[in-house]
Amino acid sequence: MDETIISAPGKVILHGEHAVVYGKTAVASSLNLRCFVRALPSEDGCINLDLPDVFLQRQWTVKSVQDNLLPRLVQNGYDGIVSPEPASEDELEILKEFAKIPKDSTATTSELAVIAFLYLYCKVFCSSSKRTLPAFRLRMISELPVGAGLGSSAAFSVCLAAVLLQWSGQISCKSPQHLPREDYRGDTAMSGSLGWSRDEQLLINKWAFLGEKIIHGQPSGIDNSISTLGGAISFQNKIIETVQKMPKLRILLTNTKVPRSTKLLVAGVRKRHEKHTLVMEHMLEAIEGIAQQSLRVFAALSDKPYDTEAYAELEELIDINQSLLNGTGVGHTSLDKIVALTARYNLHTKLTGAGGGGCTYTLIKPGADEDDIKNVKKELELEGFQCWETCVGSAGVAYHPTGHSDPTVPQQLFES
Ligand SMILES: Nc1ncnc2c1ncn2[C@@H]1O[C@H](COP(=O)(O)OP(=O)(O)O)[C@@H](O)[C@H]1O
Ligand SMILES: C[C@@](O)(CCOP(=O)(O)O)CC(=O)O
Numbered sequence: 282m283d284e285t286i287i288s289a290p291g292k293v294i295l296h297g298e299h300a301v302v303y304g305k306t307a308v309a310s311s312l313n314l315r316c317f318v319r320a321l322p323s324e325d326g327c328i329n330l331d332l333p334d335v336f337l338q339r340q341w342t343v344k345s346v347q348d349n350l351l352p353r354l355v356q357n358g359y360d361g362i363v364s365p366e367p368a369s370e371d372e373l374e375i376l377k378e379f380a381k382i383p384k385d386s387t388a389t390t391s392e393l394a395v396i397a398f399l400y401l402y403c404k405v406f407c408s409s410s411k412r413t414l415p416a417f418r419l420r421m422i423s424e425l426p427v428g429a430g431l432g433s434s435a436a437f438s439v440c441l442a443a444v445l446l447q448w449s450g451q452i453s454c455k456s457p458q459h460l461p462r463e464d465y466r467g468d469t470a471m472s473g474s475l476g477w478s479r480d481e482q483l484l485i486n487k488w489a490f491l492g493e494k495i496i497h498g499q500p501s502g503i504d505n506s507i508s509t510l511g512g513a514i515s516f517q518n519k520i521i522e523t524v525q526k527m528p529k530l531r532i533l534l535t536n537t538k539v540p541r542s543t544k545l546l547v548a549g550v551r552k553r554h555e556k557h558t559l560v561m562e563h564m565l566e567a568i569e570g571i572a573q574q575s576l577r578v579f580a581a582l583s584d585k586p587y588d589t590e591a592y593a594e595l596e597e598l599i600d601i602n603q604s605l606l607n608g609t610g611v612g613h614t615s616l617d618k619i620v621a622l623t624a625r626y627n628l629h630t631k632l633t634g635a636g637g638g639g640c641t642y643t644l645i646k647p648g649a650d651e652d653d654i655k656n657v658k659k660e661l662e663l664e665g666f667q668c669w670e671t672c673v674g675s676a677g678v679a680y681h682p683t684g685h686s687d688p689t690v691p692q693q694l695f696e697s
């Protein structure tokens with residue numbers, strides 16, 4: 282294979298985070314911040330994995346993977362019979378041992394990215410008819426803050442799955458595209474321009490889910506789905522529906538910079554669910570009700586984009602959901618601070634993603650006072666938070682022209 286550059290977007294969960302893990306409906310949209318991967322063939326017989334965002338660099342010879350890891354993961358030889366199945370506990374232990382993570386310690390969230398790579402590398406190539414594992418250099422750079430609720434783990438897993446499937450010949454993009462970065466709405470009608478067929482995208486999504494599972498523990502699958510497909514989706518029990526009637530929402534994203542792990546937060550909600558099942562079920566159902574109501578309002582707004590009543594309803598849904606999420610145990614004082622600060626400007630804010638820190642989004646209505654927006658950003662930044670203003674919706678997984686010819690590809694991807 283030749284040099285390959287692929288990217289996948291992060292996401293914002295508008296409503297339904299955590300509830301979606303329990304089979305409730307959630308609504309998510311892709312973001313104009315992306316993770317990029319560049320793979321280059323290598324002559325030294327090694328697999329070089331370079332993950333500067335999490336300060337990790339690893340190298341293995343293909344021979345060591347072939348002799349010491351593959352036979353333990355794939356017992357019947359690699360002849361195209363491996364299908365996308367989640368890693369078992371035993372396999373995770375084998376991968377940890379191969380990655381030299383001490384037996385009695387748990388892998389850090391960053392190290393889980395290495396485990397996810399090794400798992401997908403072995404299994405994707407064993408699911409193809411190609412019998413040779415390739416030697417290559419793989420570098421990944423994300424524009425997304427890592428571990429902040431904007432789906433960096435899913436964008437990472439989608440990039441990984443796509444590059445490995447492309448290299449193993451299971452998907453084939455023949456025409457890389459320059460990615461339009463402004464206001465791109467990745468609806469299904471435009472998905473052809475991203476490089477792969479719908480079936481190929483669904484295969485990428487399937488494998489990406491397995492990477493996400495290694496990083497998250499028990500993901501719902503919403504993050505990898507929106508990162509693969511782009512645009513906006515509603516998601517319930519692995520069923521993905523494209524939101525066709527989505528208004529061009531303007532939002533302010535704020536990163537508390539409080540680090541947290543999705544895996545631990547999801548496990549914490551599960552504990553509370555086990556302890557107060559009935560109460561939590563009612564809360565998760567209420568969150569689902571908000572997601573469903575928001576879909577109706579989005580549809581109304583896409584027909585009537587300046588409907589002030591519809592915006593007022595969206596703001597109320599944001600407030601109610603933020604309170605419910607606090608009740609499920611994923612709040613944080615930094616999030617409360619942003620909610621209170623933006624409320625002083627009559628702006629409405631909720632956490633997005635797993636919570637416990639990470640990011641919030643604030644809805645900006647059409648006709649909002651631009652001085653207010655400038656001032657609220659200034660105040661948030663003075664508190665040490667980081668802000669981005671954006672619109673929801675961007676392209677899903679995308680195949681880029683190689684070399685330096687695509688200006689949307691970050692230069693750091695070419696450094697080594
Ligand atoms: N650019 C990246 N390079 C390496 N690993 C990454 C990258 N982006 C995400 N990850 C993986 O995803 C983890 C963060 O995922 P998570 O806790 O789910 O937060 P989020 O998905 O909200 O950013 C990281 O610790 C790492 O394992
Ligand atoms: C909390 C959850 O709903 C979203 C997690 O998103 P993130 O990893 O915080 O970006 C978990 C999931 O859906 O798998």
Ligand SMILES: [Mg+2]
Binds near residue numbers: 432434435497504
């Ligand atoms: Mg994640």
